[in-house]
Amino acid sequence: xxxxxxxxxxxxxxxxxxxxxxxxxxxxxxxxxxxxxxxxxxxxxxxxxxxxxxxxxxxxxxxxxxxxxxxxxxxxxxxxxxxxxxxxxxxxxxxxxxxxxxxxxxxxxxxxxxxxxxxxxxxxxxxxxxxxxxxxxxxxxxxxxxxxxxxxxxxxxxxxxxxxxxxxxxxxxxxxxxxxxxxxxxxxxxxxxxxxxxxxxxxxxxxxxxxxxxxxxxxxxxxxxxxxxxxxxxxxxxxxxxxxxxxxxxxxxxxxxxxxxxxxxxxxxxxxxxxxxxxxxxxxxxxxxxxxxxxxxxxxxxxxxxxxxxxxxxxxxxxxxxxxxxxxxxxxxxxxxxxxxxxxxxxxxxxxxxxxxxxxxxxxxxxxxxxxxxxxxxxxxxxxxxxxxxxxxxxxxxxxxxxxxxxxxxxxxxxxxxxxxxxxxxxxxxxxxxxxxxxxxxxxxxxxxxxxxxxxxxxxxxxxxxxxxxxxxxxxxxxxxxxxxxxxxxxxxxxxxxxxxxxxxxxxxxxxxxxxxxxxxxxxxxxxxxxxxxxxxxxxxxxxxxxxxxxxxxxxxxxxxxxxxxxxxxxxxxxxxxxxxxxxxxxxxxxxxxxxxxxxxxxxxxxxxxxxxxxxxxxxxxxxxxxxxxxxxxxxxxxxxxxxxxxxxxxxxxxxxxxxxxxxxxxxxxxxxxxxxxxxxxxxxxxxxxxxxxxxxxxxxxxxxxxxxxxxxxxxxxxxxxxxxxxxxxxxxxxxxxxxxxxxxxxxxxxxxxxxxxxxxxxxxxxxxxxxxxxxxxxxxxxxxxxxxxxxxxxxxxxxxxxxxxxxxxxxxxxxxxxxxxxxxxxxxxxxxxxxxxxxxxx
RNA sequence: GCGGGUAUGGCGGAAUAGGCAGACGCAAGGGACUUAAAAUCCCUCGGGGGCGACUCCGUGCCGGUUCAAGUCCGGCUACCCGCACCA
Numbered sequence: 001x002x003x004x005x006x007x008x009x010x011x012x013x014x015x016x017x018x019x020x021x022x023x024x025x026x027x028x029x030x031x032x033x034x035x036x037x038x039x040x041x042x043x044x045x046x047x048x049x050x051x052x053x054x055x056x057x058x059x060x061x062x063x064x065x066x067x068x069x070x071x072x073x074x075x076x077x078x079x080x081x082x083x084x085x086x087x088x089x090x091x092x093x094x095x096x097x098x099x100x101x102x103x104x105x106x107x108x109x110x111x112x113x114x115x116x117x118x119x120x121x122x123x124x125x126x127x128x129x130x131x132x133x134x135x136x137x138x139x140x141x142x143x144x145x146x147x148x149x150x151x152x153x154x155x156x157x158x159x160x161x162x163x164x165x166x167x168x169x170x171x172x173x174x175x176x177x178x179x180x181x182x183x184x185x186x187x188x189x190x191x192x193x194x195x196x197x198x199x200x201x202x203x204x205x206x207x208x209x210x211x212x213x214x215x216x217x218x219x220x221x222x223x224x225x226x227x228x229x230x231x232x233x234x235x236x237x238x239x240x241x242x243x244x245x246x247x248x249x250x251x252x253x254x255x256x257x258x259x260x261x262x263x264x265x266x267x268x269x270x271x272x273x274x275x276x277x278x279x280x281x282x283x284x285x286x287x288x289x290x291x292x293x294x295x296x297x298x299x300x301x302x303x304x305x306x307x308x309x310x311x312x313x314x315x316x317x318x319x320x321x322x323x324x325x326x327x328x329x330x331x332x333x334x335x336x337x338x339x340x341x342x343x344x345x346x347x348x349x350x351x352x353x354x355x356x357x358x359x360x361x362x363x364x365x366x367x368x369x370x371x372x373x374x375x376x377x378x379x380x381x382x383x384x385x386x387x388x389x390x391x392x393x394x395x396x397x398x399x400x401x402x403x404x405x406x407x408x409x410x411x412x413x414x415x416x417x418x419x420x421x422x423x424x425x426x427x428x429x430x431x432x433x434x435x436x437x438x439x440x441x442x443x444x445x446x447x448x449x450x451x452x453x454x455x456x457x458x459x460x461x462x463x464x465x466x467x468x469x470x471x472x473x474x475x476x477x478x479x480x481x482x483x484x485x486x487x488x489x490x491x492x493x494x495x496x497x498x499x500x501x502x503x504x505x506x507x508x509x510x511x512x513x514x515x516x517x518x519x520x521x522x523x524x525x526x527x528x529x530x531x532x533x534x535x536x537x538x539x540x541x542x543x544x545x546x547x548x549x550x551x552x553x554x555x556x557x558x559x560x561x562x563x564x565x566x567x568x569x570x571x572x573x574x575x576x577x578x579x580x581x582x583x584x585x586x587x588x589x590x591x592x593x594x595x596x597x598x599x600x601x602x603x604x605x606x607x608x609x610x611x612x613x614x615x616x617x618x619x620x621x622x623x624x625x626x627x628x629x630x631x632x633x634x635x636x637x638x639x640x641x642x643x644x645x646x647x648x649x650x651x652x653x654x655x656x657x658x659x660x661x662x663x664x665x666x667x668x669x670x671x672x673x674x675x676x677x678x679x680x681x682x683x684x685x686x687x688x689x690x691x692x693x694x695x696x697x698x699x700x701x702x703x704x705x706x707x708x709x710x711x712x713x714x715x716x717x718x719x720x721x722x723x724x725x726x727x728x729x730x731x732x733x734x735x736x737x738x739x740x741x742x743x744x745x746x747x748x749x750x751x752x753x754x755x756x757x758x759x760x761x762x763x764x765x766x767x768x769x770x771x772x773x774x775x776x777x778x779x780x781x782x783x784x785x786x787x788x789x790x791x792x793x794x795x796x797x798x799x800x801x802x803x804x805x806x807x808x809x810x811x812x813x814x815x816x817x818x819x820x821x822x823x824x825x826x827x828x829x830x831x832x833x834x835x836x837x838x839x840x841x842x843x
Numbered sequence: 844g845c846g847g848g849u850a851u852g853g854c855g856g857a858a859u860a861g862g863c864a865g866a867c868g869c870a871a872g873g874g875a876c877u878u879a880a881a882a883u884c885c886c887u888c889g890g891g892g893g894c895g896a897c898u899c900c901g902u903g904c905c906g907g908u909u910c911a912a913g914u915c916c917g918g919c920u921a922c923c924c925g926c927a928c929c930a
Contacts, residue, residue: 107851130889218925246929262884335929624881666854671868676882716857717866719868724867828910833862837863839862
């Protein structure tokens with residue numbers, strides 16, 4: 001009898017061996033086929049690893065380990081996205097330098113990851129806060145600046161009142177700060193911006209060349225929000241000036257019955273003298289400005305507005321005079337900040353027109369109901385009417401014709417717009433990459449020389465953000481005051497720092513050549529390793545990190561720095577790991593639940609009581625893990641009690657990889673039991689390097705299934721197949737050495753420690769991590785004898801066992817015999833699906 | 844409102860390309876072993892009816908296509924995630 005399975009001994013033993021043997025480094029032999037597997041590097045927070053982290057890390061560790069065994073030169077790296085607010089806030093609170101905080105957190109994360117047995121190549125570890133690293137982040141910024149893609153602009157930004165920092169649009173969630181949940185207000189500040197909008201089209205087109213899961217592509221496209229239409233100039237009655245609008249429906253131009261400009265539109269100030277109700281407009285504008293973005297959209301249902309008294313516009317195609325209104329449903333930040341309103345064919349315009357009694361003119365016929373009753377927006381079926389030379393045309397044709405007309409007359413042209421905004425790139429914070437720009441009174445913004453990089457973060461007394469919105473760096477006079485690299489005169493340094501997204505926008509490039517001090521990575525390394533073959537990460541990064549990094553990468557490609565236009569060949573996303581909600585009725589302790597049920601007269605009352613106490617969230621049996629709910633599971637505890645192999649197996653077995661799944665400790669136990677059964681296989685080991693006759697088909701099937709499932713995110717069914725196989729061994733109480741060898745190899749990527757130990761104990765040659773991945777023979781995956789179902793009129797009535805390649809007639813004959821007197825009436829049709837079933841249709 | 848996703852036993856979830864629904868695991872019940880418990884092993888485990896071989900019903904709801912539908916088509920409902928007045 002073998003000794004009992006002691007996971008602690010086994011796991012620490014093999015982790016040391018792998019370290020000593022440098023088991024998972026990459027080969028310098030660049031003639032070997034490469035495979036670059038990547039997971040998002042974590043932010044090393046003070047809380048340590050969460051059970052959510054191992055899900056993606058294990059998934060790609062499986063792929064990396066399998067690919068190595070298949071002979072690929074695999075790069076599977078890990079690093080730290082270590083700049084960021086929480087570290088800075090922790091530093092402020094505890095008066096510890098953020099560098100020290102980072103160092104401690106990284107050490108903790110690293111030991112946790114190590115204890116999980118990941119095959120990361122630690123020689124390639126990167127850290128965004130290292131000067132050798134952020135030197136190149138700054139270098140890329142300078143390139144962007146020199147290309148005119150980085151600029152400073154006075155603009156209203158999203159300002160987090162608690163973090164005291166400007167946020168990108170992507171970082172504002174439901175009107176509050178994504179990170180701290182505090183209120184976000186608009187504040188006008190001078191900010192560094194990156195012109196991601198210039199890359200909008202390339203970012204959309206690039207999606208056609210890569211293998212991303214569909215919902216990621218769709219989210220990115222929606223976020224970029226490309227729309228094509230036209231800009232049209234309306235004249236302002238009695239003025240030389242034109243009012244330019246943007247529309248996606250130029251075909252409805254004849255149906256414009258009024259115009260709307262945004263409350264911030266400059267024409268209001270420009271024509272202040274002529275406007276008779278300026279005070280009312282100013283009051284409206286003030287009211288609109290006070291609304292946060294959140295309120296503005298919350299109140300979307302109820303349209304408000306004020307007509308400009310004293311100005312009218314003229315429709316350029318029919319000369320009709322129409323009123324101009326001001327309303328906050330028109331945004332200054334999109335299009336031209338002004339629209340033509342066609343209430344008959346636009347939902348918002350229709351609502352507004354109904355509320356303020358404005359005329360509604362139908363110009364696209366085809367609605368079953370009058371446009372006075374209901375808006376008609378269908379572009380596929382309508383036909384133009386009341387539109388002079390457009391009458392009778394389809395919407396698509398009318399668009400073409402009117403745009404040609406506008407362009408010919410010089411009153412408009414086709415135009416593409418995007419929802420995507422430029423990226424707010426500065427943060428008024430200490431713990432980030434300094435922006436390598438000097439502000440000279442004479443020369444303006446001057447980039448540092450490349451040789452000056454890295455521009456290091458200075459040591460400061462206090463990291464506190466300031467209420468006036470300046471970075472803590474601004475108080476460091478000795479650092480701020482410098483000379484202009486261009487004219488040598490007195491100048492000041494930029495004191496804002498870069499956002500956390502900067503370092504993570506190119507880290508995958510650094511992994512290919514992490515110690516290079518001449519370039520961000522050598523051409524040779526980039527040529528060999530890029531693009532990343534498979535990148536897995538959270539859905540929440542789809543419109544942030546993923547888009548930003550594609551933008552940087554594409555820019556670097558356009559500038560000859562990297563060899564491929566897209567950084568990631570394949571992108572997948574994992575689901576979250578959720579915890580039980582302690583405030584949900586079904587999760588209460590039994591006595592507590594009984595009591596509540598009694599007190600509130602049954603289930604409905606009890607649920608309502610919980611909802612009143614804890615809010616709507618009480619309705620959900622499973623929720624995100626959070627410290628405040630006390631439902632967080634620490635992976636260290638699981639590793640300690642059950643082992644890393646069990647944790648890895650469980651997280652892969654928990655359910656479909658891309659869906660969220662609820663943590664269950666009972667499920668963990670089930671996986672532990674599975675590994676215990678694996679451990680016991682060594683007691684039933686039988687001679688024979690091949691497969692036993694009765695299991696040969698099964699072995700080939702399992703190799704095929706596991707190999708495919710590992711590559712297709714179907715880890716749960718791969719593990720199920722191995723569980724089934726072990727049940728077969730148990731039934732016979734025997735496993736040949738050949739079967740054992742294959743089994744251990746298949747399981748190794750999921751549970752690397754236990755399998756390595758058993759491999760050694762069985763006396764197989766070398767190390768399992770270096771073994772060859774087993775092959776299967778397609779011909780041997782099909783069974784010679786198959787069970788097929790026999791149906792009568794589609795209902796199962798019997799099963800028969802037949803040789804797989806038996807001919808149809810004989811099978812049908814056998815089926816009929818098996819049915820006996822269950823078959824009555826006239827046989828109308830006989831259907832045979834090879835290897836599956838026979839269906840006899842009888843009347 | 845728009846976009847995307849999901850819905851299968853007590854639970855997590857399986858089910859190539861329309862072909863035997865419920866693999867695998869958990870929980871539960873029964874049994875073996877044990878002085879006992881834990882662990883382990885064996886059996887049962889969607890629902891109804893029948894002593895029984897069997898039989899009827901069953902994949903969120905309503906309809907359809909088909910010899911055959913969890914899977915395809917049309918129409919809904921509920922929940923989850925994004926976006927949200929983008930003209």
